[in-house]
Amino acid sequence: MSIDMSQFYQVFFEEAAEHLDSMENLLLTLDIGSPDAEQLNAIFRAAHSIKGSSGTFGFTDLADVTHILENLLDRIRKGEISLREDMIDAFLAAGDVLKNLLASHQGDGEADRAAAAAICGRLRKLTEDAAAPAPALAAPILVASAVLPAPTFLGETGLDVFFQLDGHANAEAAEGTLDNLVAELAGQGEVRIAGRAASADHAWHLQLIGQPDAETVRGILEFVARNDSIRIASLGEASSADDGAYGFFDDAPVGAPSARTDEDSFGFFEPLPPVAEANKPVDAADGSYGFLVDTLPKPVAEVPAVPPPSEPAAPRPVENEAQHEPRRAVPTTKAMASGDTSIRVGVDKVDQLINLVGELVITQAMLAQSASQVDPVEFERLHDGLIQLERNTRDLQESVMSIRMLPISVVFSRFPRVVRDVAQKLGKQVELKLSGENTELDKGLIERISDPLTHLVRNSLDHGIEAPEIRAEKGKQPVGTITLKAYHQSGNIVIEVGDDGAGLNRTKILAKARERGINVHDQMTDQEVFALIFEAGFSTADQITEVSGRGVGMDVVRRNIAAMGGRVEIDSMLGVGTRMTVRLPLTLAILDGMSVAVGRETYIIPLGYVIESLQVEPGMIKSVSGVERLIQVREEYLPVVTLYEIFRVPGAVTKLESGIMIILEADGVKAALFVDAMVGQHQVVIKSLESNYRRVPGVSGATIMGDGRVALILDVSMLVSIARTILPAAA
Amino acid sequence: MAKTILAIDDSASIRQMVGFTLKSSGYEVTEAVDGMDGLEKAKGKTFNLILTDQNMPRMDGLTLIKMLRAMPQYKTVPVLMLTTESSDAMKQQGRAAGATGWLVKPFDPQKLVEVVKKVIG
Numbered sequence: 001m002s003i004d005m006s007q008f009y010q011v012f013f014e015e016a017a018e019h020l021d022s023m024e025n026l027l028l029t030l031d032i033g034s035p036d037a038e039q040l041n042a043i044f045r046a047a048h049s050i051k052g053s054s055g056t057f058g059f060t061d062l063a064d065v066t067h068i069l070e071n072l073l074d075r076i077r078k079g080e081i082s083l084r085e086d087m088i089d090a091f092l093a094a095g096d097v098l099k100n101l102l103a104s105h106q107g108d109g110e111a112d113r114a115a116a117a118a119i120c121g122r123l124r125k126l127t128e129d130a131a132a133p134a135p136a137l138a139a140p141i142l143v144a145s146a147v148l149p150a151p152t153f154l155g156e157t158g159l160d161v162f163f164q165l166d167g168h169a170n171a172e173a174a175e176g177t178l179d180n181l182v183a184e185l186a187g188q189g190e191v192r193i194a195g196r197a198a199s200a201d202h203a204w205h206l207q208l209i210g211q212p213d214a215e216t217v218r219g220i221l222e223f224v225a226r227n228d229s230i231r232i233a234s235l236g237e238a239s240s241a242d243d244g245a246y247g248f249f250d251d252a253p254v255g256a257p258s259a260r261t262d263e264d265s266f267g268f269f270e271p272l273p274p275v276a277e278a279n280k281p282v283d284a285a286d287g288s289y290g291f292l293v294d295t296l297p298k299p300v301a302e303v304p305a306v307p308p309p310s311e312p313a314a315p316r317p318v319e320n321e322a323q324h325e326p327r328r329a330v331p332t333t334k335a336m337a338s339g340d341t342s343i344r345v346g347v348d349k350v351d352q353l354i355n356l357v358g359e360l361v362i363t364q365a366m367l368a369q370s371a372s373q374v375d376p377v378e379f380e381r382l383h384d385g386l387i388q389l390e391r392n393t394r395d396l397q398e399s400v401m402s403i404r405m406l407p408i409s410v411v412f413s414r415f416p417r418v419v420r421d422v423a424q425k426l427g428k429q430v431e432l433k434l435s436g437e438n439t440e441l442d443k444g445l446i447e448r449i450s451d452p453l454t455h456l457v458r459n460s461l462d463h464g465i466e467a468p469e470i471r472a473e474k475g476k477q478p479v480g481t482i483t484l485k486a487y488h489q490s491g492n493i494v495i496e497v498g499d500d501g502a503g504l505n506r507t508k509i510l511a512k513a514r515e516r517g518i519n520v521h522d523q524m525t526d527q528e529v530f531a532l533i534f535e536a537g538f539s540t541a542d543q544i545t546e547v548s549g550r551g552v553g554m555d556v557v558r559r560n561i562a563a564m565g566g567r568v569e570i571d572s573m574l575g576v577g578t579r580m581t582v583r584l585p586l587t588l589a590i591l592d593g594m595s596v597a598v599g600r601e602t603y604i605i606p607l608g609y610v611i612e613s614l615q616v617e618p619g620m621i622k623s624v625s626g627v628e629r630l631i632q633v634r635e636e637y638l639p640v641v642t643l644y645e646i647f648r649v650p651g652a653v654t655k656l657e658s659g660i661m662i663i664l665e666a667d668g669v670k671a672a673l674f675v676d677a678m679v680g681q682h683q684v685v686i687k688s689l690e691s692n693y694r695r696v697p698g699v700s701g702a703t704i705m706g707d708g709r710v711a712l713i714l715d716v717s718m719l720v721s722i723a724r725t726i727l728p729a730a731a
Numbered sequence: 732m733a734k735t736i737l738a739i740d741d742s743a744s745i746r747q748m749v750g751f752t753l754k755s756s757g758y759e760v761t762e763a764v765d766g767m768d769g770l771e772k773a774k775g776k777t778f779n780l781i782l783t784d785q786n787m788p789r790m791d792g793l794t795l796i797k798m799l800r801a802m803p804q805y806k807t808v809p810v811l812m813l814t815t816e817s818s819d820a821m822k823q824q825g826r827a828a829g830a831t832g833w834l835v836k837p838f839d840p841q842k843l844v845e846v847v848k849k850v851i852g
Contacts, residue, residue, distance in 0.1 A: 003751065003841075005840075008747050008748045011743050015742060015743050045786055048786055049786070052836045052837065053744045053745050055815070056744075056837040057748075246811075246833055246834035246846050247822075248831055249822075249831060249832055
């Protein structure tokens with residue numbers, strides 16, 4: 001039988017990644033001075049588990065690294081080596097190496113063999129160095145357990161003896177021979193018959209308690225037993241396979257006699273001769289008995305599991321010759337999320353479900369629209385049914401959407417590491433505080449928010465938090481604080497990145513903006529000024545650092561967040577700190593939109609961008625060069641974007657006083673969008689225009705309305721930026 | 732009737748591999764995620780063989796074996812430990828707890844079937 005191991009790889013990859021993540025998190029929260037035993041155990045278990053399964057599935061490179069890692073962790077856990085800061089660094093680095101190796105096995109990038117070798121060396125050195133100062137304690141124990149002869153069991157010493165009687169087909173004759181043999185052997189110690197052979201093909205098992213001499217025993221046995229069947233081992237070491245890969249305890253309570261048929265009632269608890277033959281076809285004929293006697297007293301830990309010839313890829317962690325370190329299991333207990341209350345399902349299946357529910361929502365809306373044209377009294381039951389359908393559809397949609405929801409802790413969990421590494425690099429002391437990790441958001445958003453958030457956090461570390469001595473000078477705690485907070489607010493997910501650092505300097509930003517040729521004026525609000533740091537190529541850092549680079553990135557951050565339908569705002573107070581607030585929609589698949597009519601077309605505006613709508617009075621319109629381009633709303637002048645012009649819609653209202661102005665805000669800039677009329681407010685299911693047609697400037701997607709017509713969803717950022725090109729021209 | 736095996740391991744991939752391998756060889760396999768889960772499942776019915784990992788959260792393999800041996804219906808049911816540990820100390824502990832034998836990880840599916848066949852046929 002051959003089993004294709006690759007079918008288990010996916011589960012292994014996910015499992016190993018989870019273990020690596022939890023290992024990293026645990027390492028970061030570990031108190032180096034007095035590490036928590038439970039945490040150490042959990043870290044050890046993560047490494048141990050990866051080692052076990054990576055070996056089984058043939059990923060020997062992973063097994064090699066985890067083996068050395070596990071060794072050191074094991075000794076720390078047992079108190080043989082005390083934990084040091086540089087060990088944590090090495091463990092974290094080992095985690096990175098393992099992630100790289102894991103990714104390479106999944107076809108994602110090249111495995112960095114040099115890094116793997118380097119970390120193995122580093123861990124090995126740490127183990128040796130740490131063990132060295134206390135040689136009197138650690139070393140002898142290790143040596144002793146490594147070279148100790150076969151152990152005594154339950155305080156007894158002696159030999160386990162296995163053999164098949166020579167030429168006795170008849171059971172009675174065998175019993176007679178055995179009685180004589182037992183008498184002979186009695187001189188060597190107390191003889192126990194541990195297992196009787198039911199036929200000549202099966203082995204006898206005797207135990208000699210006391211101080212028997214193996215060679216004398218063998219000499220006695222050779223008179224009556226088939227020489228190649230004799231096997232003598234120290235008590236307790238008996239009946240393992242000759243490669244030590246498995247074995248049976250002979251005197252453990254077992255179901256053998258009852259569970260087995262008569263003819264082999266106990267043969268399988270003495271698997272040695274048959275197994276030896278099966279596994280070692282070459283050796284079996286001649287040297288098998290000498291080999292077994294020589295091999296067995298050695299500790300099994302030193303005998304690598306020899307892969308059977310049929311399985312060339314059979315994995316085996318590479319033993320480090322320098323470390324004769326026994327691997328022992330230590331009972332550990334820790335609560336874990338129960339594995340059988342959840343199932344793993346491919347994201348594509350969930351997406352398909354969401355898509356189908358989206359279609360259902362549309363169908364339901366179409367039905368509702370058709371039904372609104374019939375008499376509600378006459379068709380009362382139809383109406384009631386449709387109301388029920390609407391409710392069910394909405395509940396179904398919510399349930400299905402919730403499948404894709406993940407807690408933001410998935411993203412937050414990477415930050416302890418980021419903060420630690422960056423703070424170390426910058427020589428700053430920073431404490432990270434997380435809150436609202438259980439806030440859920442769509443998986444698609446989780447994946448895309450990770451990079452922008454990382455950038456914001458790095459930015460806070462680099463430009464926000466001051467160096468410890470500067471903080472002390474200002475009378476602040478030398479240890480700065482970065483706060484990551486997530487919560488729901490009116491249908492949005494809000495994520496805040498806060499720091500208690502230097503704060504943003506309005507004057508400096510304005511000066512810098514002028515230097516960069518950005519159009520600014522002193523009357524701008526703080527929010528507007530701070531938003532300037534999101535402009536491309538803007539950086540107020542006096543020194544360009546490795547961490548935050550040269551201001552490339554903050555503009556990308558804003559663009560990425562906007563692409564998710566979100567926005568980012570900055571609040572800051574000089575000397576006190578900065579807070580960057582990211583607002584995201586709950587999901588990418590459904591949008592709260594306002595539908596507007598232009599000519600015969602319907603467009604959807606994402607509700608998040610809409611500030612207000614108003615009817616234009618003649619006095620509000622300001623013409624620039626004879627073109628009506630600005631309206632005055634209270635104290636502000638807003639550029640007008642005429643939708644019918646942009647999309648060249650025929651038959652639209654062209655007179656500004658006759659239509660509706662919708663005031664939009666995107667990226668901190670306001671504009672007035674001119675449309676014929678407002679139609680209503682809907683939840684719409686977003687369909688990608690790009691994947692169904694092609695990308696159209698000014699349009700972010702499409703949806704199907706209740707009446708079956710397609711409506712385009714407007715890309716408000718794009719429209720506002722069109723307006724901005726009008727503004728300077730007007731000014 | 733197919734022989735029943737309870738396979739206990741906290742690693743989902745190992746569980747899957749063991750389960751698939753033994754099912755392919757005609758055994759009926761029940762999986763459990765740790766010692767505690769294994770003990771619960773063992774109470775429900777009497778299996779012909781129990782395979783257990785040693786190092787697991789909540790309850791480890793040795794504790795599980797001791798608790799199984801205390802149950803009348805598991806006095807004589809073979810229990811094998813699937814473990815990366817093959818040190819003598821572990822074996823002594825295993826024997827003392829009442830394990831029937833051990834199988835060292837990593838193992839390949841053929842080896843697993845071979846050993847299981849030896850024990851329950």
